[in-house]
Amino acid sequence: MSMQVIVSQMAELFILLFLGYFLYKIHIIDNTFNNNLNKLVLYVTIPCMVVGNSLSITKYASLSTVGYVFLIAIATFLLLPVAGYVIANILKVPKQDMGLYVFMTTFSNIGFIGFPVMKSIFGNASIFYTTVFNMVFNMSVYTYGLYIINMGSEAKIDVTWQKILSPATYSCLLALIIYLAHIHLPHIITHTLTTVGDITTPTFSHDDYWRNSCPYSF
Numbered sequence: 001m002s003m004q005v006i007v008s009q010m011a012e013l014f015i016l017l018f019l020g021y022f023l024y025k026i027h028i029i030d031n032t033f034n035n036n037l038n039k040l041v042l043y044v045t046i047p048c049m050v051v052g053n054s055l056s057i058t059k060y061a062s063l064s065t066v067g068y069v070f071l072i073a074i075a076t077f078l079l080l081p082v083a084g085y086v087i088a089n090i091l092k093v094p095k096q097d098m099g100l101y102v103f104m105t106t107f108s109n110i111g112f113i114g115f116p117v118m119k120s121i122f123g124n125a126s127i128f129y130t131t132v133f134n135m136v137f138n139m140s141v142y143t144y145g146l147y148i149i150n151m152g153s154e155a156k157i158d159v160t161w162q163k164i165l166s167p168a169t170y171s172c173l174l175a176l177i178i179y180l181a182h183i184h185l186p187h188i189i190t191h192t193l194t195t196v197g198d199i200t201t202p203t204f205s206h207d208d209y210w211r212n213s214c215p216y217s218f
Contacts, residue, residue, distance in 0.1 A: 009120045013201065041200060046115055047171035049197025050104040053119075053127035054175035055190040061180060071128050073136035081148060099151025106148065107141045110134060116201030128179055136170040142166075 020163040023029045029037075084105030085098075093101045108114075114134065177183070184190075 001161055004129040006121050011116070013117065013120065034205060043167050045197055047167050048053075048169045048193045049115060049119070049200050050127060050131050050168075050175045051178065052190060052193030052195075052197045053124050054131070054178040055183065055185055056124065057128060060179065066132060069132045070136065071192055073133045076133075077106065077136060077140040089095075099149050102131060103145060103149040104150065107137070107145055123171075128175065131172045131175045134168065135176070138166060138169045138172070 020029065024034065079103055084102035087105060088101040090099050091101070110130075110133070115127060115130055118130045
């Protein structure tokens with residue numbers, strides 16, 4: 001994967017973000033539209049993208065590979081809080097803000113923008129591995145993540161299954177079942193799901209990109 005491809009895709013996504021900001025400033029997009037669009041992405045398009053890509057997979061990785069991804073995700077969210085705590089101490093963060101800084105270091109926005117970025121850079125095959133990683137993320141952020149962000153405060157921690165089992169978590173679990181069971185549905189259903197999922201972010205053919213922009217042949 002060339003750095004040129006990654007930079008180009010990230011630049012395209014940021015241009016789209018600035019376009020959205022500009023449309024908001026000139027009042028073409030308002031707060032109501034923005035809130036409804038966020039709900040559409042979180043509750044509809046991202047779940048469709050996750051499930052649709054799992055249904056369209058034709059080459060399956062071994063169970064050991066899937067297990068390695070799980071272990072990497074678990075190790076990541078066990079080690080990042082430690083790193084966050086060390087960094088916060090180096091920066092001499094006030095005690096009352098310690099939990100916030102550790103939380104920011106540990107949990108990034110891999111749900112809302114993580115899936116689109118991975119798909120746009122690495123293609124459809126990366127969505128499943130992102131799904132596995134996202135499952136561990138969701139389980140972590142709504143359990144001990146709540147304790148981390150409230151570190152040093154006396155706030156009451158309320159961990160509920162409703163928070164853990166979000167639409168993203170449900171879609172990740174369903175995608176994992178589909179992948180492990182090698183489930184295939186009629187093309188019209190799979191194509192409909194992937195079409196709705198593609199609303200999440202604009203995509204283009206990686207092969208076309210390479211043919212049109214890469215000076216080397218492979």
